[in-house]
Amino acid sequence: MPIKLIQNSANVFSNLPGIHRVLLVSISIITFGIAFLNPNQDSSIHLIDRFDLFSAEESIPSMALSPDSEFYDVLPFYPEEIEGESVQPTDQTKFEHIIQSGDTLSSVLNQYGVDISEIAKLTKSNKDLAKLQIGQTLSWELNEEGDLNTLTWAVSKRETRTYALEDGKFTEVKDIIQGEWSDHLITGELTASLSESAKLIGLSKKEVSAITRALSWQFNTNKLKKGDKIVAVFSRESLNGKIEQSQLLGVRVQSGGKDYYALKAENGKFYNEEGYAPSQGFLRTPTNKAFKVSSHFNPRRLNPVTKRIAPHNGVDYAMPIGTPLLAVGDGTVIAAKRDGAAGNYITIKHNSQYTTRYMHLKSIHVKPGEKVKRGQKIGLSGNTGRSTGPHLHYEIWINGKAVNPLKANLPRTESMSSSEKKEFEAYIEPVLKQLTF
Template identity: 50%
Template sequence: MQLIARSIALAYSNLPRPHRVLLGSLTVVTLAVAVWQPFVYHPEYDSYGDKPTVKHIQLDNAQVRSLLPEASEPIDQPAPAEDIPQDDLDEKVGSETGVHEYVVSSGDTLSSILNQYGVDMSEIAALASADSDLRNLKIGQQLSWTLNDDGELQRITWEKSRRETYTYDRSGNGFKSSLETIKGEWKDSVLKGQLDGSFITSARAAGLTSGEISSVVKALQWQLDFKKLRKGDEFSVLMSREMLDGKSEQSHLQGVGIRSGGKDYYAIRAEDGKFYDRNGSGLARGFLRFPTIKQYRVSSNFNPRRLNPVTGRIAPHRGVDFAVPVGTPVLAVGDGEVIVAKHDGAAGNYVAIRHGRQYMTRYMHLRKILVKPGQKIKRGDRIALSGNTGRSTGPHLHFEIWINQLAVNPLTAKLPRSEGLTGKDRSAYLAVVKQVIPQLKLN
């Protein structure tokens, strides 16, 4: 044996150096595989001559779900909406919980409107089956609908005209429709006042209802911060009201003017149901679609009826998760004010921004926050760096958009655009302005 080993060593030494290196490397790899190769034992019988014991383990549904691939995805438990600071405008003018209102504009369809709020296409189809006219919505018509806690459509109201309102209530797997026709007399009213206290209090004193105050706030939400109006500021509102038996059944805001700090602000309704300034320019501030410089892969989609893969319970995913590397700059998607910038147990470091009075965005699981509550920001400003904080199993950015206190799909939501009227639309609008402005004359 020693002679054989000595002969092998001599032969190895006589080899060229490249060959010695290659042979040595192969030897090391072979030995490593031999040492680390797992040993598999397949017994037919154990040491006592008996057959091996085979035990079957039954897993329940929850255990099976925990083994599925989707169970390894981040399961966001976002900060509660109650964490968002409220003010008198929210408390007294806010919409009923679960209810949303929408004015139909150019390019809208029933499915495009409802789908951004997570309503299933099957429900939209069932609704359209109840009334095929819903497939032909007109610009300026108003929809309002109610969702339950699981995001399911319960009722939708379609204001087809000033006199006809259709209501569709859930009935089994479909919807049952009903028609309400109002034959009142429409009258225009100009309501004026000065601020003495909050805008809410002063507007009520001038004769506006809660719903009408809400319309005024939404019309001028991009021009004014209503919380910063001062005593002595003037306002004038033109309302079109339908009167029946001496009572107002419904109303439409036609125009509003507010003088604050020596400057006049106007918003006048056009035929498309939207509000513009005296020159026909759009009042809304444009939004970015994505909160990052470039678009990243979506790792988890918006789903108001998402089934938690581990617990098996409905756990709404009210935003979109983007698979972004830690440290990626996070941008504000629109002009607004930071209302939350702090650490939350589940959401980690997160930021909430209010844009006007209808819109809010939230950004979660951040590594570093770059803004403070109360800070005014512009579209495209850096507000944070993405991270993996809070309840998260991997680096990602959780992004939410809320409209009228309801979460919508950030990828499909119809966002404000600062476009103005052109051509014949602008000419028709300017003719309306000439009639409305004199009625809104401020002292």
């Protein structure tokens, strides 16, 4: 029986996975060690008891270890046993780390063993290191004593900042890669709106925005439609074969049989082909002559009619009924109708930022969708709607917020002297020649 038991145990042992055989051998060695270290005990009984644990084949599966078993944690691990892999010595003086969510310079360097005093010395005179962004790369090198020697921060693919320890403090050196700038002519006929046709023509979203801003004072690019034409000159920077940024030099749009130009002057501002910034100036008041202010801008005014606290989003000018009212700047009429409280009123959108409103009019001389010029008569003052007497209620809205018309920061008209105009014409000539269809 003992011989058969030993044979069965040997067969079972030989069929076990290698990791299991290691475990059983380890247990056996420990057991024999205990037996020899405790000669007074009847170790044979304990040995037989231990072998009895494995006498029946059906008991063996209970010892099988799954890949998640905690026993793997206590077994010795030898990297050389893994075929094709070997442990290479690492350079303990150079490190690299990609910034993850929640990382700070201190948390990154400190976890790699850099002393907090060294980190404080680095950040004391280099405050920008507190602005690390996810995805940026930090690399650093330690000296022979294990102290921080240099740190390199890859801010972007074009900018790198290196901090080197010199005379007890870290000095910063910026390295900015410059791409190649070249002029690009973009021309085409729209198949739909400008934004929808941009990719087909060869414009990026940022370039479409630049065109929109440059033309905003004289033309609303949202009105462009299929069949309209556009030609533009951009100076583009190429870095590693990719366009990194661009600057609009000039654009011409042909819509409804009319041409609209925006040309960049040496001062960085845009003018039309005649050197005039058509709509960059606002009239301070919507009348040819000054009138007394009967009620000021007040976010918490007591309404004289309703007797309730309500915002007065404009100023009231006391004036005779029938006084001509003027558009304070070029724009498009977006409302011209009668309303209960406002009476007859007009709303003009001048560009993406500025909107003006004129209320309590006697009559309206424009219609929705009509384009108006600065100084154009749009109606006559009156006393319609909720009003206590003849006056004009006038509002200015900037970026969707009502502001005091008497103090608002309004665009100013800039005119060129004859010498400035000659310089402008000479400056834009190379670009202007390219703006042809």
